[in-house]
Amino acid sequence: MKYLTFSAFLIITNMITGCASITQGTSQTILFNIEPKGATCSVTRDGEGEIGSVTSKNNALHVSKSKNDMIINCRAPGYRNKGLRMVSSTQAAGVLGGVVFDLGITDMITGAMWKYENSININLEKE
Secondary structure, eight states, rough: HHHHHHHHHHHHHHSOOOOHHTTTTTTEEEEEESSSTTTTEEEEEEEEEEEEEESSOOEEEEEEEOSSSSSEEOOOTBBOOOOEEOOOOOHHHHHIIIIIIIIIIHHHHHSEEEEEOOOEEEEEEEE
16 A cells, blocks of 8 residues: 555656646746837847847847846947846746755756746937
8 A cells, every 4th residue: 555655646746846847838938128219139148148139129039948147238329238137036836846846856957947027128328
């Protein structure tokens, strides 16, 4: 009987392991609201280099989730360049799954325990 109970526990644990990987995914789309209309922003991630660029017309960027922050550098003619940091934070599903089930190993490896804000507003100042 003990063997059957232990086997059932292992099967259920493996099915639920990686809660954030399953429920939140390993990537996300971020919307960039950029002013002025002619601005261009390059997006890099600590340790990875450039991961994409956005403009006011093409303002969505699909990124993989990561513990590393993203750096956004924007420029437009007649405006001061602006640099911003988008901080990565943990998700509740990743933390809960990690604490309860697999010590967060699955969600840390896949990046699913992390997230960025869904959108960011960027306003450049005139020179």
